[in-house]
Amino acid sequence: MTRISVKVDGTTYEDEVEPRLLLVHYLRDRLGLTGTPVGCDTSNCGTCTVDLDGVSVKSCSVLAVQTDGCAVTTVQGLAQGGELTALQRAFHERHALQCGYCTPGMLMAARDLLKENPRPTAGEVRHALEGNLCRCTGYQNIVRAVLAAASDEEVPA
Amino acid sequence: MTDGAVEAEVGRSRLRKEDARLLTGQTTWTDNIQAAGMLHLAILRSPMAHARLERVDVSRALERPGVVAAFGGSDLAEGMGSLPCAWPVTEDIVLPDHPPVAVDEVRHAGDPVAVVVARDRYAAADALEAVEVAYEPLPPVLDLEAALADDAPLVHAAKGTNRCYDWPMRAGEDFAAVRERADVTLKRRYHQQRLIPNAMEPRAVVVIPLAASGEYTVYSATQIPHILRVMLAVVTGVPEHKLRVVAPDVGGGFGSKLQVYGEEAIALAVARRLGRPVKWTESRSEGYLATHHGRGMIQDIEIAADRDGRLRGLKVDLLADMGAYLMLVTPGVPILGAFMYPAIYKMDSYEFNCTGVFTTRTPTDAYRGAGRPEATYAIERIMDELAAELGLDPVELRRRNWIRHEEFPYTSIAGLTYDSGNYEAATDKALALFGYDELRAEQRKRNERGDTVRLGIGVSTYTEMCGLAPSRVLRDLRYSAGGWEAASIRMLPTGKVEVVTGTSPHGQGHVTSWSQIAADVLGVPFEDVEVVHGDTRAAPQGMDTYGSRSLVVGGSAVHHAARKVVDKARKVAAHLLEASEQDLEFTGGVFSVKGSPEARKTIQEVAFETFTSHDLPDGTEPTINAEHLLDPENFSYPHGTHLCAVEVDTETGRTRIRSYVCVDDVGRVVNPMIVEGQVHGGLAQGIAQALYEEAVYDDDGNLLSGTMADYPVPSALDLPDFVTDRTETPAESNPLGVKGVGEAGTIASTPAVVGAIVDALRPLGVTDVTMPCTPERVWRAIHGEEGQA
Amino acid sequence: MIPPAFDYVRPGTVEEAVRALADGGEEAKVLAGGQSLLPLMRLRMAFPGLLVDAGRVPGLRGTRLEGDTLVIGALTTHHDVLADALVRRHAGLLAAVTATVADPAVRHRGTLGGSLAHADPAADLPAAVLALEGELVAVGPRGRRTIPARAFFVDYLESALAPDELLVDVRLPSSEGWGFHYEKFQRVAQAYAIVGVAALVRRDGGRITEARVSLTNMGATPLRAAAAEEALSGAADAHSVTRAAGSAAVGTRPAGDTSASPEYRAHLARVLTGRAVLAAAGMG
Incomplete structure (x- = not known):
């Protein structure tokens, strides 16, 4: 067992963990932060994407011990005080989710893109999301939503 | 109103x-659920396609830390029934026993062999490695035609045959006579590859018992909590009134969660024995073996027509891969398709037969469209071939044969009464949005220049049947429940x-x-x-x-x-x-x-x-x-016209979708935004069948495309933007005038894409490419090795 | 799925890391970014008894110029390689290839050294470093040694590194002024390359004076297309480039798998070599 200290969504946790414990299982099974789901075992699907010290990572391919001393932001840490972020709002307004299972990862991947490239083209959005699979939407509305969030367009309901 | x-x-x-x-x-995904004292199940699965189980010994697994219990198939057999098939399509169908955990024989790679129960998912996964199993290999059964030979090895030896059923249908004039009179006949063979549904949420089940009162709450990532409750009661013997089934947030299904799975029965049985909450969550690669697959058919289709393109008759012979067992509606999937081969076309004769065949592969069952995509693919593809044979534009050939809007209601040759539709309106709108004539002109130019990148146009004028279903029709089809x-x-x-x-x-x-x-x-x-x-x-x-x-x-x-x-x-x-x-x-x-x-x-x-x-x-x-x-009085019949333009790089065989236009008529629309989203997702899956996906097995019956790294689920970079539009011809059979939209995109798109590829390459002598149209298959087709991989 | 159990150490220096590797023997494995290793462990296709986490060893990240040689720390992430101005100037091909590796989240964790040490012939970066005629610097109990890229990739998933050696630097002679291009051919965006071709070209007055072509997934290791390179020398137009590219598959031994047959891979190598060289030479 290894002792780690990790800040997740603003709260610092100290825990003894097995070295092999995957970050996503630490979040889900130990911390009860089940907003971040698991969709594959080969790091292809991206549903488990979180922010680790300011960049997106796939939490199924990071060991909890590797995050000792780091800060993690999950989908559960995005909305502050019940207020959705512009990206979350855009996903809602553009119908960028159906079953919602890929949504946490899509949001974290898109958020990462917009930090580096606040005004992406549609092609750049598709490139940035290539590691996040969705089986419901055909991606078109996800791309629209990310572009809308980037331009902060308001969409009439 | x-x-x-x-x-x-x-x-x-x-x-x-x-x-x-x-x-x-x-969210409330099933895997999120925690309960005090909850145990985790892990399932050991057969690495072999077909083998006799000589020995299953779980004793060493029981010694592993954190392991509470472990079971082989015979340990769980007592009181456990066979997993159900609710659709025995014929009176004399072969219905093999299907134990949730194999007892004496495994029949596909992934067939469960033993169950380990431990305090957490890590301990359970580790303990699987301590289960000792001795397998005596048996020959795999993989080829649908060879499986029907007299001396073929048998998936279920006790049944004496791999032939599960024959389901014939004849309507109108005798096909042989019609063929005799026809100016033109064409016969083609199409392959519907096996697909893995890939709902983003892997399956999971949690059972929380109230042991003293014999009550159980089953949480499952399922599309069918109500059907599951009935079936779990039958399979496990837990009285129905003591069972509560909950489908919490469920992350997609596409048919793959329209099932009564062994793991659901196992989890209930284990929770009942141990009196403790249990959870089982599938890993993705495990799911590729354990969650049912879709499609898996060989289609022989023959069409007879007059010189002017008027259809006279259609004959379809299917070999349908059941896989190793019959699951909830396995045998019925191709039968749903039986009614859709005549599609929107008028004809004098229709003959259909489907032979279900057992193989040593993961069972097949419903996957988005379930029988209708296969039917639509075959009829639309052979319509393209007929158009080419007659030198007609493929849209014009369809116009000459479809039911005109003033002819509704119209009873198709397969016996379905289409209540409403307007194929002319949807097609005209789609052609205009697509710029059909301009694209044809560009295609001619490129062909004349001999461009290495060819342009092709694909057409799909589909209909389908939704709104399952009038209960009396289901009775006639031998389905076990109502609609x-x-x-x-x-x-x-x-x-x-x-x-x-x-x-x-x-x-x-x-x-x-x-x-x-x-x-x-x-x-x-x-x-x-x-x-x-x-x-x-x-x-x-x-x-x-x-x-x-x-x-x-x-x-x-x-x-x-x-x-x-x-x-x-x-x-x-x-x-x-x-x-x-x-x-x-x-x-x-x-x-x-x-x-x-x-x-x-x-x-x-x-x-x-x-x-x-x-x-x-x-x-x-x-x-x-x-x-x-x-209880619905009729099915509903969405329809529409899909047009796809592709560019095919003849040097590499790579296909790029240049534009995709669809005009769907799903009747009255409750929420246009949601409808558009359903169409987008349907298109993605239909295109994925055309271009990317296939469950590939080797000659021993091992699944080679066994992880998400090997099975090409398309990403945002692999799919185009779609142009979607609608016409609205209300359904007559329900007060809302609605028709259903969940599967339309999938049903329509596959032939539009493949048709476009063949259209691009027809000047080079190509008349078919087997799905998925991988770059290599396209390249080989160009070089005269049609459809070979 | 769940990775098997292992022991874990997080050394603070290269020396500690090397000692941990030596103590761990055959069971020990370096954990760099983990983007290849952890998925393999989750599928229980790799069972290291000890992971030596090099992630916090100082001095293994970043780039510097030593004379005409660009030095990249082995633990530099793909993301950082892509963003690095020195890389773009002196090893543009590496940046172009790195941009095609996996996806942004994986590029945030995955490292150049980790990918090279994994020695997967289907991975893109080995071909880039081979074309750039790089050198790999390893530190072990017997000290530091420099291995040329052409000697580094020994066999399928097998590098020249000893089990107790840690890759610390990747040294790339500056290719400033060379034209470059990576032509990657995949089934879907996420998939490994069916074939990839990395081309590096020097031109003089419209004529190719030197061409280096290396191939991804055309054998058990990344390969240089030596026959094509030779034939490309002196090529001055698209036609002669395409003709020279016809020998790109000479000496290769591509595998067959669910994505492609060996014959098709050989065909692609020829077509893609032509395209990569034309793009690198600005002759497209």
Whole structure:
């Protein structure tokens, strides 16, 4: 067992963990932060994407011990005080989710893109999301939503 | 429609009520569920396609730390029935036994062999390695035609054959005679590769027992909580009234969660034995072996036509891969397709036969479209070939054969009565949006220049059958259950509304759409409606969600139930307003007396007055709640025209979709935004079949495309932007005029894409490319090795 | 799925890391970014008894110029390689290839050294470093040694590193002024390359004076297309480039798998070599 200290969504946790414990299982099974789901075992699907010290990572391919001393932001840490972020709002307004299972990862991947490239083209959005699979939407509305969030367009309901 | 009701909600792109939780991670996926003392199951699966189990020894696994119990197949066999097949399509179908854990023989790679129960998922995974199994290999059965030979090795030796069933259908004139007279006949063989559904949420099941009272709550990532409850009672012997089944948030299904899986029965049996909560969650690569596959057919199709292109007859012979066992509706999937091969075309003769074949592969079952995509593919592809043979434009050939809009209702040669449709309108709109003539001109130029990158255009004018299904039709097809759906409406004292539905959404947005339907009829605000679903205790009756049935049957049931509420409320309102019912108007949720508009009661006020019951008419039951069970009178028949332009790089074989236009007619639309989303997702899966996906097995029956790294699920970079539009020809068979949209995109798109590739390469002598049209297959087709991989 | 159990150490220096590797023997494995190793462990296709986490060893990240040689720390992430101005100037091909590796989240964790040490012939970066004629610097109990890229990739998933050696630096002679291009051919965006071709070209007056072509997934290791390179020398137009590219598959031994047959891979190598060289030479 290894002792780690990790800040997740603003709260610092100290825990003894097995070295092999995957970050996503630490979040889900130990911390009860089940907003971040698991969709594959080969790091292809991206549903488990979180922010680790300011960049997106796939939490199924990071060991909890590797995050000792780091800060993690999950989908559960995005909305502050019940207020959705512009990206979350855009996903809602553009119908960028159906079953919602890929949504946490899509949001974290898109958020990462917009930090580096606040005004992406549609092609750049598709490139940035290539590691996040969705089986419901055909991606078109996800791309629209990310572009809308980037331009902060308001969409009439 | 309700008299005078304001139809404000239906037809409006309401943003989804479902989203807020999903966007913030406040979800209830089955794997999220924790309970005190919960144990985790892990399942050891056969690495071999076919073998006799000489020995299964779990004793060393039991010694591993954290392991609470371990079972081989025979340990779990007592009291456990066979997993159910609800659709024995013929009287003499071969129905093999299907134990949830194999007892003496494994019949596909992934067949469960042993179950380990441990305190956490890590300990359970480790302990699997300590289970000792001795396998005596048996020959795999993989080739559908070879499997039917007299001396073929058998999947189920005791049954004496790999032939599961033969299901014939004949309609109209004798095909042989029609063929004899026809100017032109064409015969083609198409392959429907096996597909892995890949719902983003892997399957999971949690069982929480109340052991002393023998009660069990089963949470499952399922599309069918109601059917599952009945079937689990039958399989495990837990009395139905002691079982509660909940489908919490479910992350997609596409048919793969329309199933009664062994793991659900195993989890229930283990929770019952140990008296402890248990959880099983599939890993993705495990799911590739253990969750049913889709498609898997060889289609021999023959068409007979006049010189002018008029169809005379159609003959279809299918070999359908059942896989190793018959699961819930395995045998019925190709039979759903049987009715769709004639599609939108008029003809004099139709002959169909399907032979179900057992193989040593993962069982097949419903996958988005279930039988209809396969049928649509074969008929649309051979229509293209006929057009080429006759030198006709493929759109013109379709025009010469389709049912004209003034001919509806029209009974197809397969016996379906299409209630409404307008193929001309949808096609004309699609051609205009696509720029068909301009693209044809560009194609000619490129062909003349001998460009290395060729342009091709594909056409798919499909119809399909949704709204499963009139129960009497299901009886005739030997399906074991009915096709009705239930809805009830509870008017709460404060005027808020609960709609209870028997459908079980997993991404389709029923909460939003059902709210719109109820709000319209009741005249209450959209925001005042909540929809309850997916829990056999809270929503006790239902037939669940699959086959694009939910809106057509379930949504219509909501509409009917709401109308009953209004009728009941009218009686109370009349009493309160001291008027006769005939003198009441109901508009926008308000009952008012004709001629004296100040005398009014809202339906929400009536709900409160009914709650107090202080002043109800004599003999009135103190409720305005209502329930409606709807058995549909017909299927519904969405249709549309899809056009695809591809560019094929003849040097590499790479296909790029340049544009995709579809005009779908799904009848009246409740929520256009949701409908468009359903079409997008359907297109993605249909295109994925055409270009990318296939479950590939080696000669020993091992699944080579066994992880998500090997099975090419397309990403945002692999799919184009779609242009979608609609025509609206209301369905005649339900009060909403709706037809269903969940599968249309998948059904229509596959032949449009493959047709476009063949169209691009036809000048080079190519007449077919086997799916998926990988770059290598396309390249080989160009070089005269048609469809070879 | 769940990775098997292992022991874990997080050394603070290169020396500690090397000692941990030596103590761990055959069971020990370096954990760099983990983007290849952890998925393999989750599928229980790799069972290291000890992971030596090099992630916090100082001095293994970042780039510097030593004379005409660009030095990249082995633990530099793909993301950082892509963003690095020195890389773009002196090893543009590496940046172009790195941009095609996996996806942004994986590029945030995955490292150049980790990918090279994994020695997967289907991975893109080995071909880039081979074309750039790089050198790999390893530190072990017997000290530091420099291995040329052409000697580094020994066999399928097998590098020249000893089990107790840690890759610390990747040294790339500056290719400033060379034209470059990576032509990657995949089934879907996420998939490994069916074939990839990395081309590096020097031109003089419209004529190719030197061409280096290396191939991804055309054998058990990344390969240089020596026959094509030779034939490309002196090529001055698209036609002669395409003709020279016809020998790109000479000496290769591509595998067959669910994505492609060996013959098709050989065909692609020829077509893609032509395209990569034309793009690198600005002759497209």
